[in-house]
Amino acid sequence: xxxxxxxxxxxxxxxxxxxxxxxxxxxxxxxxxxxxxxxxxxxxxxxxxxxxxxxxxxxxxxxxxxxxxxxxxxxxxxxxxxxxxxxxxxxxxxxxxxxxxxxxxxxxxxxxxxxxxxxxxxxxxxxxxxxxxxxxxxxxxxxxxxxxxxxxxxxxxxxxxxxxxxxxxxxxxxxxxxxxxxxxxxxxxxxxxxxxxxxxxxxxxxxxxxxxxxxxxxxxxxxxxxxxxxxxxxxxxxxxxxxxxxxxxxxxxxxxxxxxxxxxxxxxxxxxxxxxxxxxxxxxxxxxxxxxxxxxxxxxxxxxxxxxxxxxxxxxxxxxxxxxxxxxxxxxxxxxxxxxxxxxxxxxxxxxxxxxxxxxxxxxxxxxxxxxxxxxxxxxxxxxxxxxxxxxx
Numbered sequence: 351x352x353x354x355x356x357x358x359x360x361x362x363x364x365x366x367x368x369x370x371x372x373x374x375x376x377x378x379x380x381x382x383x384x385x386x387x388x389x390x391x392x393x394x395x396x397x398x399x400x401x402x403x404x405x406x407x408x409x410x411x412x413x414x415x416x417x418x419x420x421x422x423x424x425x426x427x428x429x430x431x432x433x434x435x436x437x438x439x440x441x442x443x444x445x446x447x448x449x450x451x452x453x454x455x456x457x458x459x460x461x462x463x464x465x466x467x468x469x470x471x472x473x474x475x476x477x478x479x480x481x482x483x484x485x486x487x488x489x490x491x492x493x494x495x496x497x498x499x500x501x502x503x504x505x506x507x508x509x510x511x512x513x514x515x516x517x518x519x520x521x522x523x524x525x526x527x528x529x530x531x532x533x534x535x536x537x538x539x540x541x542x543x544x545x546x547x548x549x550x551x552x553x554x555x556x557x558x559x560x561x562x563x564x565x566x567x568x569x570x571x572x573x574x575x576x577x578x579x580x581x582x583x584x585x586x587x588x589x590x591x592x593x594x595x596x597x598x599x600x601x602x603x604x605x606x607x608x609x610x611x612x613x614x615x616x617x618x619x620x621x622x623x624x625x626x627x628x629x630x631x632x633x634x635x636x637x638x639x640x641x642x643x644x645x646x647x648x649x650x651x652x653x654x655x656x657x658x659x660x661x662x663x664x665x666x667x668x669x670x671x672x673x674x675x676x677x678x679x680x681x682x683x684x685x686x687x688x689x690x691x692x693x694x695x696x697x698x699x700x701x702x703x704x705x706x707x708x709x710x711x712x713x714x715x716x717x718x719x720x721x722x723x724x725x726x727x728x729x730x731x732x733x734x735x736x737x738x739x740x741x742x743x
Contacts, residue, residue, distance in 0.1 A: 353433035355379075355386040355742065360415055360438060362392045364403075370657035371462035374513065374536055375438055378460070380405055381735025382436075385742045389430050391415060391423075398426055420449040427453060433743050434508075438462045440486075441493035444501050456508040458741055460534070463490055464658055464679040465520050474654045477695055479576050487656070499524045502531070509741055513658035514680025534738060536659040537731035541635070542668040550640035558627055558644060560597045565708040568645035568671075570601040570638065570662055573613065578651030578676065581694035583616070588701040590622045593708045598626045601641055605630035642669045646714055647707050649674045651694035652681070659684065670722035672714055674703050688721040 357379050362372045379388045383406045394411025401409045414423040423446075427435065432455055437443065439459040443450075450457060466487055474484060481488075499521055502510050510526070511534035512518045521531050560566060567586075573579045582598075589596050602610060610628040617626045633641070642648060648666035650673060658680040666673050673689035675681050682691045692703040707714050729737075 353386045353743070354389060354430050355382050355434055355436060356389050356391060356427050356430055356432040357382075357436045358391045358415070358427075358438060360393055362390055362409070370536070370659070370661060371438065371513075373661065374462065374657075375460065376407075377537060377731045378436070378534070378735065378738050379407055381732065381738055382742055383407065384735075385739060386433065389432075391427065397422070417445040420446060424449040424452045434458065434741075436460055439502075439510075441465075441490040441495075441498040442486075444493055444498060447501065450506050456743060457506055459502055459507045459510045461510065461512045461517055461521075462657060463487070464655060465495070465517055466491060466654070466679075470654065470678065473695070474576070477575070477653055478580070479653055483574075483576050483656075484654070487654070495524055499526050502526060511738075515683050516680045517658060535729055535734060536661065536664065537729050537734035538661075538664050538668060538725070540730050540732075542639075542665055542730075543725065546636065546639045546643050546669075550636055551643045554637070554640040554644040557629060558597070558599050558641075560627070561595075564595050564597045565593070565647075565711075566597045566599055566645040567647050567649050567674075567704060567708075568599045568601065568641060569649050569651075570641070571603055571650070573600065573602045573605060573609070576653055576656075578653050578694040581653065581697070581700065582649060582651055583613075585694070585697050585701040585704070586617075586625075587620055587622050588697070589704045589708065590625050592701075592705045594625075596625065596704070596708045599641065599645060600626065600628045601633065601638065602628055602630045604632060638665070639669065642666055642671055645671065647672050647674060647689075647704075649704070650676075651692075651700065652676045652678060653694060655679050655681070664725070664728070667721040668725040668728075670718040672707065672717035672721060674700075674707070688717055688724055 359375045366372050367376055382388050388407050390409045392411055393415045399411045403409055414426055434456040435453055436458045439461050440463040510531045513536050515533055518531050518533050571577050586598055610630040613628045617623045648671045650663055655678055663673055663684055667688055673685050675685045676694055677691050685691050690703045692699050694700045
């Protein structure tokens with residue numbers, strides 16, 4: 351009979367399965383089902399409501415996932431008689447110390463948040479990022495780093511996984527044990543490396559409406575300040591001024607027609623409206639891939655990221671596109687040598703990075719090849735699962 355692995359994953363739902371860090375947690379859970387029954391514990395309104403998801407995963411919604419109901423939470427987890435528990439871990443997990451100590455089985459910590467410095471958070475706040483989008487990161491930073499590492503170093507945790515080398519190095523620098531902390535990277539789908547039909551790429555170019563000789567930069571994701579969209583709109587006019595053939599395509603995930611028109615009008619009022627195309631709504635994955643293939647460079651200028659590794663960066667690199675991205679968290683280790691790492695809040699440097707690539711197609715080609723070569727060796731979710739399965743008892 352199979353054993354049981356319980357994964358504590360606050361906030362996971364069918365609505366956010368494509369978003370980080372829940373995608374990461376779910377993909378790992380799916381691979382563990384080859385050895386164990388997998389039960390996700392997440393927040394809900396009742397004491398305990400079970401829901402069967404596809405591929406043999408059970409999700410339990412409970413109001414006990416609270417620091418004030420740890421005895422009940424411990425009882426709920428124990429009722430599944432887990433062989434081990436995987437816990438989505440942030441510095442705030444320290445508040446769950448009583449239940450962690452009480453479980454009596456191996457616990458694996460999955461670090462699912464960036465570990466920002468005070469300076470990085472203050473800078474994001476001064477850049478106008480709404481506090482509501484930074485609240486969780488501020489709360490995590492209020493926990494002394496040494497205390498968080500001491501918790502991870504305790505005998506309660508048998509293993510600690512980070513998503514990035516950056517976070518692993520940060521923990522090691524704070525005194526964590528080398529052999530206990532390892533990287534369990536964010537994976538990619540095998541389809542991310544699959545060719546896209548020429549028809550899909552042609553359709554994307556038709557929607558863009560630009561000339562083949564134009565240099566097209568692609569931004570994809572929600573048009574929010576935290577993702578650096580405001581910084582991009584500030585810097586791009588300088589790029590157009592220096593190189594009139596540059597174009598910006600914005601795949602504004604979930605945006606309605608009014609918002610798309612508003613962004614284009616804003617650009618038009620500043621004299622560069624003919625250089626931008628905003629596409630809203632929800633595209634299929636194949637349409638997104640076609641759009642990436644149809645551009646020259648992908649821009650993902652996050653001011654700050656709520657989870658270590660944005661999957662959009664991996665998707666762009668997989669398609670052989672150079673990426674212009676920010677020097678935050680686990681991004682540089684992916685982008686350096688395959689794009690340009692630049693601070694989007696430094697308007698001149700940000701604009702110059704885009705100008706540099708728009709004027710040097712040979713560099714774009716070289717970086718794109720390096721990106722594709724890198725991603726050919728990058729682990730897919732099954733390979734990430736193989737790493738995780740080594741820890742399954």
